Amino acid sequence: xxxxxxxxxxxxxxxxxxxxxxxxxxxxxxxxxxxxxxxxxxxxxxxxxxxxxxxxxxxxxxxxxxxxxxxxxxxxxxxxxxxxxxxxxxxxxxxxxxxxxxxxxxxxxxxxxxxxxxxxxxxxxxxxxxxxxxxxxxxxxxxxxxxxxxxxxxxxxxxxxxxxxxxxxxxxxxxxxxxxxxxxxxxxxxxxxxxxxxxxxxxxxxxxxxxxxxxxxxxxxxxxxxxxxxxxxxxxxxxxxxxxxxxxxxxxxxxxxxxxxxxxxxxxxxxxxxxxxxxxxxxxxxxxxxxxxxxxxxxxxxxxxxxxxxxxxxxxxxxxxxxxxxxxxxxxxxxxxxxxxxxxxxxxxxx
Amino acid sequence: xxxxxxxxxxxxxxxxxxxxxxxxxxxxxxxxxxxxxxxxxxxxxxxxxxxxxxxxxxxxxxxxxxxxxxxxxxxxxxxxxxxxxxxxxxxxxxxxxxxxxxxxxxxxxxxxxxxxxxxxxxxxxxxxxxxxxxxxxxxxxxxxxxxxxxxxxxxxxxxxxxxxxxxxxxxxxxxxxxxxxxxxxxxxxxxxxxxxxxxxxxxxxxxxxxxxxxxxxxxxxxxxxxxxxxxxxxxxxxxxxxxxxxxxxxxxxxxxxxxxxxxxxxxx
Numbered sequence: 001x002x003x004x005x006x007x008x009x010x011x012x013x014x015x016x017x018x019x020x021x022x023x024x025x026x027x028x029x030x031x032x033x034x035x036x037x038x039x040x041x042x043x044x045x046x047x048x049x050x051x052x053x054x055x056x057x058x059x060x061x062x063x064x065x066x067x068x069x070x071x072x073x074x075x076x077x078x079x080x081x082x083x084x085x086x087x088x089x090x091x092x093x094x095x096x097x098x099x100x101x102x103x104x105x106x107x108x109x110x111x112x113x114x115x116x117x118x119x120x121x122x123x124x125x126x127x128x129x130x131x132x133x134x135x136x137x138x139x140x141x142x143x144x145x146x147x148x149x150x151x152x153x154x155x156x157x158x159x160x161x162x163x164x165x166x167x168x169x170x171x172x173x174x175x176x177x178x179x180x181x182x183x184x185x186x187x188x189x190x191x192x193x194x195x196x197x198x199x200x201x202x203x204x205x206x207x208x209x210x211x212x213x214x215x216x217x218x219x220x221x222x223x224x225x226x227x228x229x230x231x232x233x234x235x236x237x238x239x240x241x242x243x244x245x246x247x248x249x250x251x252x253x254x255x256x257x258x259x260x261x262x263x264x265x266x267x268x269x270x271x272x273x274x275x276x277x278x279x280x281x282x283x284x285x286x287x288x289x290x291x292x293x294x295x296x297x298x299x300x301x302x303x304x305x306x307x308x309x310x311x312x313x314x315x316x317x318x319x320x321x322x323x324x325x326x327x328x329x330x331x332x333x334x335x336x337x338x339x340x341x342x343x344x345x346x347x348x349x350x351x
Numbered sequence: 352x353x354x355x356x357x358x359x360x361x362x363x364x365x366x367x368x369x370x371x372x373x374x375x376x377x378x379x380x381x382x383x384x385x386x387x388x389x390x391x392x393x394x395x396x397x398x399x400x401x402x403x404x405x406x407x408x409x410x411x412x413x414x415x416x417x418x419x420x421x422x423x424x425x426x427x428x429x430x431x432x433x434x435x436x437x438x439x440x441x442x443x444x445x446x447x448x449x450x451x452x453x454x455x456x457x458x459x460x461x462x463x464x465x466x467x468x469x470x471x472x473x474x475x476x477x478x479x480x481x482x483x484x485x486x487x488x489x490x491x492x493x494x495x496x497x498x499x500x501x502x503x504x505x506x507x508x509x510x511x512x513x514x515x516x517x518x519x520x521x522x523x524x525x526x527x528x529x530x531x532x533x534x535x536x537x538x539x540x541x542x543x544x545x546x547x548x549x550x551x552x553x554x555x556x557x558x559x560x561x562x563x564x565x566x567x568x569x570x571x572x573x574x575x576x577x578x579x580x581x582x583x584x585x586x587x588x589x590x591x592x593x594x595x596x597x598x599x600x601x602x603x604x605x606x607x608x609x610x611x612x613x614x615x616x617x618x619x
Binding site for chain 2: 050051052071072073077078079081082083085087088089098099102103146150156
């Protein structure tokens with residue numbers, strides 16, 4: 001009903017191309033995360049959907065309507081800004097009800113909906129306060145409440161959690177996810193934090209330099225990154241990469257050789273990158289020889305950094321792994337989870 | 352005695368010196384204005400007034416032409432504020448919000464008009480006005496004053512709007528406002544204290560301006576022009592009282608808006 005369709009969107013800032021022809025289809029009620037490093041164009045794309053920036057090419061559809069040339073107020077959207085953009089000269093109630101008043105909703109109805117919105121975000125005790133009298137977390141919730149009471153079918157969020165401290169962010173993340181389950185608006189959520197993206201998104205669009213690198217469900221992207229960039233951006237720690245070439249059933253690089261039980265004729269002789277996640281490596285009696293650099297006990301597990309040849313590899317090991325720096329160890333890669341990428345382009349090789 | 356104490360002593364010393372430099376003449380004018388006319392020539396002057404009287408002030412206020420010229424001054428100042436803000440606020444807003452071609456050049460040109468002493472600017476302006484036949488009425492004086500106050504108004508309002516986050520206006524737009532509505536409902540209310548400060552400063556500029564007002568007016572003189580016209584022939588008491596009367600609003604207003612002036616001039 002109110003899906004969002006972006007087709008071939010391009011945007012120029014001077015001579016830099018901020019968006020290089022992006023197309024996405026977002027389903028009604030879906031929570032789509034735009035993820036990428038700063039400067040990748042994710043916020044620009046969101047602002048183009050909101051109507052705060054004009055596209056230089058392509059079009060945007062919300063529901064059945066082409067909104068490419070419409071002003072923000074005619075697009076039936078609500079937005080939460082990174083700085084929250086809470087109006088300092090209005091009370092919390094005034095802020096939450098602002099959009100409703102602009103749409104000439106009758107006063108009694110505004111009051112009811114403001115109270116409901118405040119209730120939903122735990123702001124009821126603060127309705128008569130001014131933003132200056134609120135904490136950062138409370139202000140963030142005012143911004144969310146102000147957007148939600150609009151009952152717009154589309155909700156746009158631009159890094160709404162990035163200004164909160166770590167503990168509060170964890171809490172707010174869970175709250176936002178719960179809210180989405182309750183209100184089921186079509187949501188576009190911009191973030192540079194892959195943990196946020198993984199935990200909240202129905203799907204994630206990983207962006208890089210104005211293009212979309214990969215779109216998919218979080219676990220799909222995590223398990224099958226479309227490129228070295230995606231594998232390195234998603235996951236903490238990021239995916240490990242080893243550069244080498246396949247020869248005679250072995251994957252061999254500088255200072256190491258990994259035996260391959262399943263021959264890959266297609267990879268034979270090619271310069272290639274092996275990608276493997278930290279939790280898919282085990283420390284055992286045999287395997288690829290490595291030397292321990294650092295051991296970081298993290299409570300539930302230990303993160304071991306080891307040198308394979310000249311490449312540092314992170315291994316997620318049991319907390320009682322009992323290795324020490326400089327110790328020689330052997331690593332086994334879970335072959336089913338290993339991904340291959342082209343050494344030149346970084347793109348994943350189909351398997 | 353360490354360096355920091357020395358620094359502070361130096362700063363305070365200079366500050367006190369400057370304050371005294373400004374305050375002593377002002378103080379002498381003030382006490383003279385409240386000394387009876389007969390005692391004005393007493394020498395040495397007592398630093399603490401022994402006889403307080405409003406006789407001199409009364410004499411000044413009662414003098415012919417003073418009351419009408421005060422009214423003229425107030426009207427000119429009000430016109431100046433209206434014209435100045437109507438022209439300066441949009442310019443300041445544009446400087447704060449848009450990165451248009453020639454923005455830096457515009458800023459420099461605005462500032463450059465402040466390089467010249469007011470006398471140099473006001474005479475060509477006044478001549479132009481005379482040639483255009485725009486003289487001896489309050490609106491023409493207000494127009495000259497607007498030209499003089501405009502650079503300041505543009506720079507102050509520009510600073511004020513820079514301090515109002517652009518995201519606030521964008522948020523208002525996503526919540527149902529037009530571009531103009533967002534300005535009226537969000538940016539303008541938040542900028543209002545700063546705009547008020549600009550208005551007050553404009554009032555002071557206009558209230559104190561004497562060159563253009565003297566050249567452009569004969570019958571509709573503003574207060575400074577009126578006082579100047581009679582300066583050579585009026586008694587000393589009249590001059591002191593007039594000086595105080597003209598200085599007082601400026602002092603009071605500047606005191607009221609000092610917070611904004613300090614903000615403007617880069618406080619910490």
